[in-house]
Amino acid sequence: MKSCRGGFPNRIYDTLSSFSNQNDGGIIIFGISEKGDYEITGVYDVQDTQKRIMEACNQMEPKVRALLTYAEIDGKFVVSAEIPGVEAALRPVFYKGAGRIKGSYIRIGDADELMSEYEIYNYEAFRKRIRDELRVVDREKLSFFNTGRVAEYLDAVKKDRRNLSENLSDEDIFEMMGITSGGKPTLAGVMIFSRYPQAFFPQLCITAVAVPGLEIGDTENDIRFIDNVRITGAIPDMIGEAVDFVRRNCRVKTIIDENGNRNDQIEYPMKAVREAILNALIHRDYSMYTETIPVSVEMYRDRIVFRNPGGLYGGGSLNQLGKSRPETRNPALANMAELLRITENRYSGIPTIRNELKNAGLEAPLFEEKRGDFIVTFRNNIYKHDEQKNSLDRSASIIQFCQKPKSRNEIAAFIGKTPYYVMKNYVQPLIESGRLMLTIPDKPQSRNQKFVSNISL
Secondary structure: OEOOOOOOOOOOHHHHHHHHOOOOOEEEEEOEOOOOOOOEOOOOOHHHHHHHHHHHHHOEEOOOOOEEEEEEEOOEEEEEEEEOOOOHHHOOOEEOOOHHHHHEEEEEOOEEEEOOHHHHHHHHHHHOOOOHHHOEOOOOOHHHEOHHHHHHHHHHHHHHOHHHHOOOOHHHHHHHOOOEEOOEEEHHHHHHHEOOHHHOOOOOOEEEEEOOOOOOOOOEOOEOOOEEEEEOOOHHHHHHHHHHHHHHHOOEEEEEOOOOOEEEEEOOOHHHHHHHHHHHHHOOOOOOOOOOOOEEEEEOOOEEEEEEEOOOOOOOOHHHOOOOOOOOOOHHHHHHHHHOOOOOOOOOHHHHHHHHHHHOOOOOOEEEEEOOEEEEEEEOOOOHHHHHHHHHHHHHHHHHHOOOOEOHHHHHHHHOOOHHHHHHHHHHHHHHOOOEEEOOOOOOOOOOOOEEEOOOO
8 A cells, every 4th residue: 555645655666576576466556545544545646656657667677567557436546556476487576776685575464575685596596497406515425325225226226217227337327316416426415325414514404392382482390391302314314213203292192982992192193294394304495595494393282393494496386285286496306215215206295294184183284484484384182172271270370369469470470481471371361351450551561560350259
């Protein structure tokens, strides 16, 4: 929304860039104020407004092809500029006057934010087909490779890719399959075959934590982490260790059926967990921009979160995950994993995750992309009833505790959670329901604020 009553806005380049750089584009409406209740102010002049919009569009690289329309509302004219999303191979769209680095924007909520150098690189890497997993690792040696895994791989190549392996030496196969380049190991080769890739890339690992609460920082009996490990090794080794980490930190619900038979239900289906970890390692970004960022597995009381650097490759859509054949960021790495029977490489990972969670009676997985990170979340329901009961018990305890006014820190110490968590999940709902009152209602943010029960016990 742009007011545009007293003249054309000073800058619309940021919004033209951010809308063009998202799949669905966006619409800019001139003649409506963003302030207050979105008052219709009208534009100063319809023809000149449209002219100035087109001039701004022509200052973008590549040029933006906006669809312009106008309408009269209550005797005032508003102008609409529909900005189409540009295909990924042409992004980032930027303002030529500022240049690619300072003129490329991305839409975050209702704001236009300057793209980071890494976000710009992501588009350029896709456009130029830069294969970061094939960059040479000078310090690595083939003698550092796991000889058993190399032999297994070569056997698989000669069995499953006979037209490739005929009359080729092992060295030639390495070159053709991306394990080496010019006789030197590639990053993909290192991540699959090296005995210890972290000697050269310490952060190309998995950090795994299990916490007792709903957020990092929540404690239970002064315990911050139930489990906290750094998982290293080649990708095949890390997958197994990460799955073991999740399994040992999963809670198990015992169900006794009508015949007296015992059935233990684990919190998350391990097949879905393995697919999520596998996808994070195979499809993460292996560029120099992210080699200091590990894949992470975070287990909370109500969910498990898998996070890897590198959003959807090639500007794909979250809605199409598992429904279409996406571009593959690391095809050589994926091919090596397929030959070692680590993955099928048939785009079946996302459908498998969805089916496994559904069969386990869990919510559908949540897929998110946030500023270069790809995030997958599974939510459990084994202890949902217990959580609801605990919440009611804690609310009742707070009401009793606050028969005399208490500060937020006193309440937090009483419950054993952080002040932020207690305010968000307990105190604020109790205030909204009228069961707690503020001692200084005119200044709700006062540092002297206390809370008192509105119910006598």
